[in-house]
Amino acid sequence: xxxxxxxxxxxxxxxxxxxxxxxxWHSRHPVHAEYLDEMGWDDGVQRVIExxxxxxxxxxxxxxxxxxxxxxxxxxxxxxxxxxxxxMGLPVFCDAPFEFAPGxxxxxxxxxxxxxxxxxxxxxxxxxxxxxxxxDFRQLCDRIGHGTLVMYTHPVRLFTRKxxxxxxxxxxxxxxxxxPAPMRSxxxxxxxxxxxxxxxxxxxxxxxxxxxxxxxxxxxxxxRKWIDQTPxxxxxxxxxxxxxxxxxxxxSYSPAExxxxxxxxxxxxxxxxxxxxxxPIRRLIGPxxxxxxxxxxxxxxxxxxxxxxxxxxxxxxxHHRVPSSVVLEPRAISPGSFLKAAxxxxxxxxxxxELPDQLPLDANWHVPKIVERSDxxxxxxxxxxxxxxxxxxxxxxxxxxQAWTAKPAxxxxx
Amino acid sequence: xxxxFSFDTEEYETPGIDDTVKIWADMLAxxxxxxxxxxxxxxxxxxxxxxxxxxxxxxxxxRN
Numbered sequence: 001x002x003x004x005x006x007x008x009x010x011x012x013x014x015x016x017x018x019x020x021x022x023x024x025w026h027s028r029h030p031v032h033a034e035y036l037d038e039m040g041w042d043d044g045v046q047r048v049i050e051x052x053x054x055x056x057x058x059x060x061x062x063x064x065x066x067x068x069x070x071x072x073x074x075x076x077x078x079x080x081x082x083x084x085x086x087x088m089g090l091p092v093f094c095d096a097p098f099e100f101a102p103g104x105x106x107x108x109x110x111x112x113x114x115x116x117x118x119x120x121x122x123x124x125x126x127x128x129x130x131x132x133x134x135x136d137f138r139q140l141c142d143r144i145g146h147g148t149l150v151m152y153t154h155p156v157r158l159f160t161r162k163x164x165x166x167x168x169x170x171x172x173x174x175x176x177x178x179x180p181a182p183m184r185s186x187x188x189x190x191x192x193x194x195x196x197x198x199x200x201x202x203x204x205x206x207x208x209x210x211x212x213x214x215x216x217x218x219x220x221x222x223x224r225k226w227i228d229q230t231p232x233x234x235x236x237x238x239x240x241x242x243x244x245x246x247x248x249x250x251x252s253y254s255p256a257e258x259x260x261x262x263x264x265x266x267x268x269x270x271x272x273x274x275x276x277x278x279x280p281i282r283r284l285i286g287p288x289x290x291x292x293x294x295x296x297x298x299x300x301x302x303x304x305x306x307x308x309x310x311x312x313x314x315x316x317x318x319h320h321r322v323p324s325s326v327v328l329e330p331r332a333i334s335p336g337s338f339l340k341a342a343x344x345x346x347x348x349x350x351x352x353x354e355l356p357d358q359l360p361l362d363a364n365w366h367v368p369k370i371v372e373r374s375d376x377x378x379x380x381x382x383x384x385x386x387x388x389x390x391x392x393x394x395x396x397x398x399x400x401x402q403a404w405t406a407k408p409a410x411x412x413x414x
Numbered sequence: 415x416x417x418x419f420s421f422d423t424e425e426y427e428t429p430g431i432d433d434t435v436k437i438w439a440d441m442l443a444x445x446x447x448x449x450x451x452x453x454x455x456x457x458x459x460x461x462x463x464x465x466x467x468x469x470x471x472x473x474x475x476x477r478n
């Protein structure tokens with residue numbers, strides 16, 4: 001629109017800033033979560049790419065820079081959006097629905113997730129605005145500590161008293177019937193600009209390091225492609241204690257990545273009789289289908305598991321994801337139980353111990369531990385733009401399955 | 415601590431709304447100024463925003 005309206009002055013003013021991507025159509029229905037709730041994984045990722053690729057291209061062409069971050073529109077998202085954006089070269093997900101800890105980003109679906117922590121918006125109607133903003137900012141600094149604080153606003157709200165209602169509650173109001181948002185008074189606008197400008201000056205004066213998403217990503221980017229045997233054995237030992245992300249030598253690994261490495265090493269051993277010296281870190285995603293497996297604790301035969309390991313490894317290479325279940329005739333077991341048993345076998349091989357005939361299965365090892373956190377257990381969709389009654393249950397289920405990809409982002413771990 | 419200012423721009427066909435983007439863009443351009451210019455701005459001087467080149471505020475002040 002800026003280009004079409006001939007606002008080159010604005011495009012020039014934006015040139016000194018990083019410009020990211022906020023979706024092509026924002027609130028137009030069906031929004032991401034609405035259509036993803038009716039879809040599976042692969043068709044969902046495909047639709048995200050089809051609907052958003054042109055918008056990313058438009059930003060690059062008009063603003064002269066390729067976006068590095070995707071900021072979700074309002075409360076609408078789905079794990080397929082994160083994965084699709086990563087595939088399209090946007091490695092950062094801002095305004096993320098969760099992060100590892102306040103101000104500490106998390107890897108999820110191969111994107112760096114960081115949330116919003118503060119806003120200008122909440123001070124629009126506040127008296128003694130500047131004083132409050134400064135005091136709240138100091139408190140937030142203490143809470144975030146050495147992390148990254150993200151402060152957002154909607155530029156449009158500098159002029160408007162509220163958002164427009166054209167897409168609220170599932171409406172797709174035709175453009176000819178759009179109703180503009182009500183405006184603020186000139187005095188109000190002037191006061192807001194004055195206070196916010198002073199606040200920016202205050203922040204700079206406090207010596208806070210202001211960065212952009214590109215700089216954030218460079219701090220956390222993971223460049224490591226392989227690991228050696230020693231960290232692999234440590235990961236195999238740790239994952240038997242808890243199905244969750246693990247940290248070894250200052251690098252974090254998701255359960256999906258550990259699954260891939262353990263399976264790769266065992267498949268290699270089955271083929272060659274020795275363990276590989278270097279193990280690739282495959283950035284696998286979690287299961288994408290509803291799990292269907294036998295959750296009994298009946299032991300599993302070690303030979304049966306090892307005879308199957310080559311096919312499991314090929315499946316990972318072909319589908320880039322942890323399987324929903326692993327079939328060990330006559331039963332199917334959960335990928336979590338399979339990983340625990342496989343890690344145990346790997347540990348025994350590494351220690352030159354005799355392999356048992358059978359291994360017990362842990363029936364509780366279905367999903368990574370992180371899904372017990374409140375940001376997963378209480379995940380819901382409550383944006384006023386959604387269709388009335390929208391719950392997004394299928395999106396939430398898919399997000400929980402992708403907990404296999406969750407791990408803390410660590411600086412300089414690449 | 416690090417700070418990121420993250421602004422969500424949306425288009426609502428409200429007359430004059432484009433200008434809000436420019437106001438914020440100019441306001442935040444100070445964040446990328448070299449220290450010397452920033453210092454002058456904080457002292458109340460009117461300073462020109464770098465038009466095309468993005469300076470980080472920790473960079474050395476360019477010679478005039």
